Amino acid sequence: xxxxxxxxxxxxxxxxxxxxxxxxxxxxxxxxxxxxxxxxxxxxxxxxxxxxxxxxxxxxxxxxxxxxxxxxxxxxxxxxxxxxxxxxxxxxxxxxxxxxxxxxxxxxxxxxxxxxxxxxxxxxxxxxxxxxxxxxxxxxxxxxxxxxxxxxxxxxxxxxxxxxxxxxxxxxxxxxxxxxxxxxxxxxxxxxxxxxxxxxxxxxxxxxxxxxxxxxxxxxxxxxxxxxxxxxxxxxxxxxxxxxxxxxxxx
Ligand code: SF4
Ligand code: SF4
Numbered sequence: 510x511x512x513x514x515x516x517x518x519x520x521x522x523x524x525x526x527x528x529x530x531x532x533x534x535x536x537x538x539x540x541x542x543x544x545x546x547x548x549x550x551x552x553x554x555x556x557x558x559x560x561x562x563x564x565x566x567x568x569x570x571x572x573x574x575x576x577x578x579x580x581x582x583x584x585x586x587x588x589x590x591x592x593x594x595x596x597x598x599x600x601x602x603x604x605x606x607x608x609x610x611x612x613x614x615x616x617x618x619x620x621x622x623x624x625x626x627x628x629x630x631x632x633x634x635x636x637x638x639x640x641x642x643x644x645x646x647x648x649x650x651x652x653x654x655x656x657x658x659x660x661x662x663x664x665x666x667x668x669x670x671x672x673x674x675x676x677x678x679x680x681x682x683x684x685x686x687x688x689x690x691x692x693x694x695x696x697x698x699x700x701x702x703x704x705x706x707x708x709x710x711x712x713x714x715x716x717x718x719x720x721x722x723x724x725x726x727x728x729x730x731x732x733x734x735x736x737x738x739x740x741x742x743x744x745x746x747x748x749x750x751x752x753x754x755x756x757x758x759x760x
Contacts, residue, residue, distance in 0.1 A: 586695035591738030612676070700753055711748065712744075
């Protein structure tokens with residue numbers, strides 16, 4: 510099975526699971542910010558940090574829920590972006606309608622935005638990013654009807670179509686920045702197998718995150734870039750079948 514097929518099953522399967530409580534199925538209860546999955550409560554690390562900063566207090570169940578999600582992401586890397594986030598799913602669906610040219614920005618912008626978000630949460634006593642988090646807005650609007658806040662999602666889609674390929678995720682999203690930092694040392698990475706690489710660079714051309722895949726593989730036989738979402742697009746694109754996602758670091 511191709512990685513893209515598996516990912517679509519997970520992306521849309523999770524959306525259905527979030528909707529399922531309406532029909533009496535309660536495997537997943539909650540939202541993308543905090544959800545009980547088979548009775549285990551997980552919380553988005555950025556949302557959790559915002560809430561803890563805003564409330565200036567420690568709520569132990571929230572801390573545990575955040576730590577569990579941090580542990581998950583520390584092992585699997587920025588997998589939330591590639592496999593769960595509905596904004597990424599939406600941008601992938603409009604991808605083929607965008608022109609080839611794409612404006613680039615500094616990737617460090619999103620880390621600066623992350624610091625600003627946490628400082629503002631502390632100063633205003635509000636989880637500021639959660640008020641405008643496009644992933645939350647998208648889910649809310651799909652489930653409960655479309656409102657003015659949906660213009661934020663439309664703006665991101667327009668930015669994707671007319672200005673920058675995966676621009677929001679690569680350069681601006683503080684949630685993606687959080688997962689990049691947490692997954693920095695994830696042992697689960699795209700790696701080069703013993704099959705000979707034909708140096709066609711298909712993998713690099715396909716990478717939605719603009720990662721210099723060939724350079725990483727030439728240097729270390731693995732993609733150690735913290736921006737990698739483990740989407741598997743590079744693996745699907747490799748006709749020589751020289752790439753795989755594997756565990757552990759090789760030196
Ligand atoms: S970078 Fe942000 S919007 Fe993009 S997939 Fe990750 S969490 Fe979602
Ligand atoms: S390097 Fe491969 S797995 Fe990582 S984001 Fe790019 S295409 Fe996806």
